[in-house]
Amino acid sequence: MNEITVGILGLIILLAMFLTGIELCFSMAVIGFLGFAYLKSLSGAFNMLAKDFFDVFSSYGFTVLPLFLFMGQIAFNAGIAKRLYDSANKFIGHVPGGLAIATVAGATVFKSICGSSVATAATFASVAVPEMDRYGYSRKLSTGIVASVGTLGVLLPPSAALIVFGIITQQSIGDLFIAGIIPGLIIAALFVVVIVSWCRMRPELGPKTQKYSWRERIRGIPELFWPILTFLFIIGGLLLGFFTPTEAGSIGCFAVLVLCIFQRSLSFKAFTTAVSQSVRAACMTLAVLAGSTVLGHFLAITQIPAVTAEWVVGLSLPRHLIMLMIIFIYLLGGSFLDDIAFMILATPIFYPAVIKLGFDPLWFGIIIGVTIMIGVIIPPVAINVFVVKNITKESFKVIYSGVYPFLLGLIGCGILLFLFPKIVTFLPGLLMN
Numbered sequence: 001m002n003e004i005t006v007g008i009l010g011l012i013i014l015l016a017m018f019l020t021g022i023e024l025c026f027s028m029a030v031i032g033f034l035g036f037a038y039l040k041s042l043s044g045a046f047n048m049l050a051k052d053f054f055d056v057f058s059s060y061g062f063t064v065l066p067l068f069l070f071m072g073q074i075a076f077n078a079g080i081a082k083r084l085y086d087s088a089n090k091f092i093g094h095v096p097g098g099l100a101i102a103t104v105a106g107a108t109v110f111k112s113i114c115g116s117s118v119a120t121a122a123t124f125a126s127v128a129v130p131e132m133d134r135y136g137y138s139r140k141l142s143t144g145i146v147a148s149v150g151t152l153g154v155l156l157p158p159s160a161a162l163i164v165f166g167i168i169t170q171q172s173i174g175d176l177f178i179a180g181i182i183p184g185l186i187i188a189a190l191f192v193v194v195i196v197s198w199c200r201m202r203p204e205l206g207p208k209t210q211k212y213s214w215r216e217r218i219r220g221i222p223e224l225f226w227p228i229l230t231f232l233f234i235i236g237g238l239l240l241g242f243f244t245p246t247e248a249g250s251i252g253c254f255a256v257l258v259l260c261i262f263q264r265s266l267s268f269k270a271f272t273t274a275v276s277q278s279v280r281a282a283c284m285t286l287a288v289l290a291g292s293t294v295l296g297h298f299l300a301i302t303q304i305p306a307v308t309a310e311w312v313v314g315l316s317l318p319r320h321l322i323m324l325m326i327i328f329i330y331l332l333g334g335s336f337l338d339d340i341a342f343m344i345l346a347t348p349i350f351y352p353a354v355i356k357l358g359f360d361p362l363w364f365g366i367i368i369g370v371t372i373m374i375g376v377i378i379p380p381v382a383i384n385v386f387v388v389k390n391i392t393k394e395s396f397k398v399i400y401s402g403v404y405p406f407l408l409g410l411i412g413c414g415i416l417l418f419l420f421p422k423i424v425t426f427l428p429g430l431l432m433n
Contacts (some may be wrong), residue, residue, distance in 0.1 A: 002390075003299030003301060003302040003303055003380055004302055004303060004304060006035060006038060006039060006302060007035070007298070007299055007302030007303075007304040007305070010031045010032075010034075010035040010298065010301070010302075011022060011031075011304075013123060013251055014027055014028065014031045014295075014345075014383060015421060018292075019032070021130050024214040024286035024291065024341045025284075025290065025291035025292075026291065027055075027291070028288075028291035028345070029049065029290070029291040029294045029295070029296040031295060031298065032049075032291070032295035032296070032297060032298040032319065033045050033046075033048075033049050033110065033294060033296035035298040035302070036048055036294075036297060036298045036301065039298075039301055039352050040120075040301065040368050041237070044236075048297055048324055049294055051293045052290055052293040052297065053290045053294075055293070056286055056289050056290040056293055057087055057290065059287060060246065061167070061246065061362075062167065062286060062289070063246050063249070063283055064163055064173060064245045064246045064248075064249050064280055065160065065163050065167075065221060065286065066190075066279070066286075066419065067246065067249025067250050067252070067253055068118065068160065068163065068249045068252065069160065069278040069285075070111065070249075070253050070274065070275070070282075071113055071122055071249065071252045071253045071256050072119055072158070072278075073119070073273075073274035073275075073277045073281075074253065074256050074260060074266065074271070075110065075113045075227075075256055075260075076119045076122075076123055076274070077266065077270040077271070077273050077274045077277075077399075078256075078260040078263075078266040078270060078274075080110065080113070080227065080260070081106065081107075081110045081120070081123040081124065081127060082123075082428040083220075083223040084100060084106040084110050084128045084223055084224060084336065085103065085124065085127050085131075086220060086223070087221065087223040087401070088101075088102035088103075088105040088106045088108070088109075088224070089102040089131070089209070089232050089344075090212040090216055090217045090220050091105075091212075091217055091220075092105065092208065092261040094208055094209055094211035094212070094285070096196075096199040096203055096206055096207070096208055096327030097133060097195040097196060097198070097205070097206030098198070098208065098209060099128065099132045099135060099137060099142075099204070099206065100132070100137070100141055100142065100145045100199075100206055101192050101196075101211060101392050102128075102144050102194045102251065103124055103128045103132075103146060103149055103197055104105055104149055104188055104191050104192055106124070106190045107120055107124055107126075107148075107149035107152055107186075107188075108152060108156065108184075108185070109224055109227050109228060109337070110123070110225055110227065110415035111152045111153045111156040111184075112156065112157070112228065112230065113227050113230055113231060113252065113256055116305045116383060117150040117151055117152075117153040117376055117383075118150065118383060118384065119127075119152060119153075120149065120152070120153055121149075121150030121362040121368060121384040121387045121388055122150075122387050124146045124149060124150070125143070125146045125147075125387065125388045125391040125392055128142065128145075128146055129142045129143060129388075129389075129391075129392050130155030130274075131263055132206075132312035132324055134167045135207055135209045136207050137205065137206055137207065138205040138206070138397055138402075139203070139262060139308060139392070139394050139398050139402070140205065140401050140402040141198065141199075141205045141206055141402055142402070143237075143388050143392055143398060143399045143407065144399060144401070144402020144403045144404075144406060145191065145389045145396050145402070146388075147192065147377050147382075147384045147385050147386055147402070147403050148191060148377055148384075148403055148406035149188075149411075150376070150384045151187075151276070151372075151373035151374075151377060151384065151410070152184055152187065152188060152373075153374070154370075154372050154373045154376075155180035155181075155183050155236060156180060156181065156185075156372070157177035157180060157181065157234075158234070158248075158249070158252070159176075159177065159180060159369070160179065160285070160340075161340055161343070161369055161372055162176040162177060162365060162369060162405075163176075163245075164285065164289065164340060164343070165347065165365045165368065165369075166365070167289060167345065167352075167366070168289075168292070168343075168344060168347050168348060168384045169347065169361060171349055171361050171362065173245040173364060173426050174238040174244075174245055174248075175362055175428045176362060176365050176366075176391070177235065177238065178235070178238075178365055178427050178428045179362045179363075179365070179366050179386060179424045179425065179427065179428050180369060181235075181427060182424070182426070182427055183366050183369075183370065183413055183417060186375070186413050186416065186423070187370075187410060187413045189353045189407055190408070190409030190410075190412050190413060191406055191409050191410070192397055194405050194406055194408060198327045198328065198405055217371050220431055226259055228310055229257050230252060230256060230259070233251075233252075233255065234248045234251065234252045234255075238252070238267055262305060264343045265320065288341060288344055288427075289339055289344065289399035292345065292348070295345070296348045298324070299348060299349065304349060305348060305352050306352065308349055308350070308352070308353055309352040309353035309356050310325075310333075310356075311353075312350075312353035312357070313353060313356045313357060319357045319358065319359070320418065322353075322357060323354070323359065323367075323418075324355070325355065325363075326350050326353075327367065327368075327371050329346065329350075330342065330343065330346060330368060330371045330372075330375070331356070331371055331374065331375060331378075333345070333346060338429035340372060343368060343372060347368070350422060351364070360370075360418060360421065360424070360425055362424055362428060363417070363421050363424045365412065366417065366424045367417060367418075368409060368418065370413055370414045373410050374407065374410050374411070377403045377406075377407070378407070379396075379400065382400075383401075385399050385400065385403065
C-alpha cells in the first residue's frame with residue numbers, strides 16, 4: 001500500500017475506535033504510532049512517540065491553557081457568576097424577558113475571566129434558571145438561553161478553543177483573542193434580539209420582574225466593574241506587549257485570586273476544587289494535543305494534508321462554497337465527537353487548504369469557533385444541553401425547543417462574517433500594528 005492509502009485506512013480505523021468509546025488521545029496516539037511504524041520503522045515510531053509527548057507536556061507555550069483554565073475555575077467556584085447575574089438583573093430584570101437578557105449580560109462579563117463553556121452553562125443553570133422559575137418564566141426560554149450563553153466562551157477571551165486552535169495552527173493566541181471580541185459581542189447582541197422578539201410575540205414566556213431603585217443598581221456596579229477591569233488589564237497588557245499570553249494567564253489567575261480573597265468569597269475547599277478541576281481539564285486537553293501531534297506526524301508522511309489542499313484548491317467551485325463544505329464537515333464530525341476534539345483532528349488536514357484558498361487564518365479560526373458554538377448545542381453530542389438537563393432535570397425536548405431560536409443568532413453572525421470578514425480582522429489589524 002502507498003502512503004495515502006495507509007493514511008486513509010488509519011483514519012477509518014481511528015473513527016471506528018472513537019465509536020467504541022476509547023479515549024481520544026489514546027486513539028490518535030495509537031494510530032499515529034502504528035502508522036508511522038508501518039511506513040518508516042518501529043524504532044522511529046518509538047522515538048517520535050516519546051518526543052511528541054515530552055515536547056507537549058514540557059512546552060512553556062502550552063502553559064497558557066492550564067493558567068486560563070485555573071483562572072476560570074477560581075471564578076466559577078467563588079460564585080462570581082451569581083453576583084454578576086444579580087447586578088445585571090437589577091438593571092434590566094424589569095423589562096419583558098429581562099431576566100433572560102440579564103443572563104446574557106452576566107454570562108458575557110463572566111466569560112471575560114472564564115474560558116469554559118461547560119462551566120458557564122453549569123453556573124447559570126444553577127443561578128439563573130431557579131430565579132426565572134420564581135418569576136414564572138417558561139422553562140423553554142430559561143433553559144434555552146442558559147445552554148446558549150455558555151457558547152460565548154468559544155469566542156470571547158480567554159477562550160480554551162481559540163488557545164487550542166492557535167497551538168495547532170501556530171497562530172498568535174493574542175491575535176485570536178482580539179479577533180474573537182467583536183464577533184462574540186455581536187452574538188451576545190443577537191441573543192438579546194432573539195429574546196426581545198420572542199417575548200414580544202409571546203409575553204407569557206418572560207414576564208416582568210420587580211423594578212429596583214437606582215441606589216440598589218449602583219450598589220451592584222462593583223460586581224460588574226472588577227471582572228471587566230481584570231479582562232481589560234489582561235487584554236490591554238497583551239496589546240501593549242507588556243506580557244505574553246502565558247504571562248497574561250498567570251497575572252489573570254493572581255488578579256482573580258486576590259479579588260476573591262479580598263471579597264472573602266473563596267473558601268479553602270472551593271480553592272482545592274478549582275485546582276483539581278483545572279488540573280484535570282488541562283491534563284485531558286494536553287493529552288489530546290499530544291495524541292494529535294503523534295497523529296499529525298503520521299499524516300504528514302502520508303501527504304494527506306498536502307494532497308487534500310491541492311484537491312480542494314483544484315475544485316472548480318467558488319472558494320466560499322468550498323469553505324461552506326469544510327464547515328459542514330466540522331459540523332458533521334462534531335455531531336459524533338466532541339467539537340473541540342474533532343477540531344483538533346480535522347484542522348491539520350483542512351488548514352493548508354484554507355490558506356491556499358486565500359482565507360485569513362484569524363478569520364478561519366473565528367469561523368470554526370462559531371461552528372463549535374453551534375455544535376455544542378445541537379444534537380446528538382450537545383454537551384451544554386446535557387449539562388443544563390442534569391442540573392435543571394428538564395426534558396431534552398423542552399431544552400432543545402428553547403435552544404433552536406438562539407441558533408438564529410449564531411447563524412446570523414456566521415453570515416455576517418462571510419459577508420464582512422473585516423469584522424474579524426479589523427480589531428487585530430488596528431491594535432496590533
